[in-house]
Amino acid sequence: MKAAATGLLVVMAAIFVIARHFEHAYPWVGYVKAFAEAAMVGGLADWFAVTALFRHPLGLPIPHTAIIPRNKDRIGDALANFLQQNFLVAPVVARRMRNMDVAGAVGRFLQAPQGEETRIRRGASRLIADLFESLDDERLGGLVKTSIANRIRKMEVSPLLGHALASAINEDRHVPMLEAAIRWTARALDANEGLIRDMVHKRANWVLKLAGLDAKLADAIVDGLRKLSADMHTDPAHPVRVKIEQALADLANDLQTKPETREKVEEIKQQLLDNKSVSMWLDTLWQKGREAIIRAARNPDAAMAGKLGDVLKSMGESLENDPRLKSAINMFVRRSVSGMAASYGGSIVKLVSETVRRWDAQTITDRLETTVGRDLQYIRINGTLVGGLVGVVLHALDAI
Structure with missing residues (x-):
């Protein structure tokens, strides 16, 4: 030219x-x-x-x-001021993002059929996998374990347990667990019948042993326990079963309202957290979670095709079709970006100005x-x- x-x-x-x-x-x-x-x-x-x-x-x-x-320095300052006044002001950012449907875009991305958006998905997956593999496993695992333990220590679990138990009782979700406990009791009785008979024989006096009544007494006890477990299993209105359910309801109420019960639960919680076995369990939990994340990230297509993919697609449908959820997420994103502009806009402007000055x-x-x-x-x-x-x-x- x-x-x-x-x-x-x-x-x-x-x-x-x-x-x-x-x-x-x-x-x-x-x-x-x-x-x-x-x-x-x-x-x-x-x-x-x-x-x-x-x-x-x-x-x-x-x-x-x-x-x-x-005038390059003045041009840099003028350019930085232009960016700040026209792009990096919170009201301006919020106004420009008002018509942006971030939630809908994320929802459509999550619903994308397998094979679409693969380059972005694979790139993000590799980044996640490389990040988790490059971080110090021992330090990060310790950080995660400590964070979880501290969170549990600060949380009062007694009301949560009480509420969960009360909800389970109200919705009869405790019944399968109660019947499983009854069946377990019957199996334990069968497995330890010899132990029960031996205890009765040892505790019986010489008169019962001489008359051979200790064996009959043991038979009566075993048969009675068997009949009790069978009746409890078949009859939902059995008095013992009703008492157990009432005891569970009282426990649910005590966990939520009784200070002494809540204190006992907190003591047990602290003892469990101090136990080395729980610490080892948290380590194992972290390792399995880390390995699962890396495995899924290394093979994003398989992860998206499985249950995780179904969950993500379901999330995508909710994000795109639920107006309230979409509005809430878009508002959160808009406020977050506006807050970042307000907090870091000055730093961005300074970066532009200083970069031009260095040229x-x-x-x-x-x-x-x-x-x-x-x-x-x-x-x-x-x-x-x-x-x-x-x-x-x-x-x-x-x-x-």
Whole structure:
């Protein structure tokens, strides 16, 4: 573009010389001469103006030239202020994000059929896997374990347990557990029948042993226990079963309302957390969770095709189709981004300003000239042509 603009200026100069030579023989050539003369003036003026933006024309230190290199710091500050006032102000960010449906976009992404969005998904998966593998396993595991333990220590679990037990009783979700306990008791009785008979034989006096009544007493006890467990299993209204359910209901109430019960539960909780077995269990839990995350991240297609994929697709449908959830998430994102703009907008502006200040004059000149230089050369070409037309008009007016 520089060559084109300069070449046009050279052509106008050549036309001017030729027209000046033939002007006396052909009067109409005066219009051509006027066009070329004015075009040279316009082209040179615009060449000077364009060049003066980036450097001194012909290397001469003419005042008010090389404007951009001399004012690069001020340009950086002005650019930073422009960004801050027009883009990084919380109300502006919130207004620009008002029509952005982030929740819907995430929902559509999660529902994308297998094979779509794979490059983004695989890239994100590799990043997650590499992150979990690169972190110090022992330190991170200790951090996770400590965080979970501290969270549990601060949490009062007694009301939660009481509420969960009460809800289970109200919805009859405790019945399968109670029947399982009854069946376990019956199996334990069968497995330990010999132990029961031996205990009865040892505790019976010599009179019972002499009469052989200890064996009959043991048979009666075993048969009675068997009948009790069978009756409890088949009869939901059995008195013992009703008492057990009442005891569970009382326990649920005590866990939520009785201070002494809550204190006992808290003591048991603290003892469990201090137990080395629980600490080892938390370590195992972390290791299994970490391995599962890495395994799923290394094979995102398989993870998306399995139960995890079904869960994510279900989440995507909810995000896209539930207006209240979508509105809540979009509002959260909007407020988060606006808060980040308010909190870190100044740092971003400072980064822009300081980056421009660190650039040397030649760097910023080259970058700006590369970006807008093509249009500036068009200004030179237009100046040459417009100047020529003005020259023709002035020549015609002078001829009149």
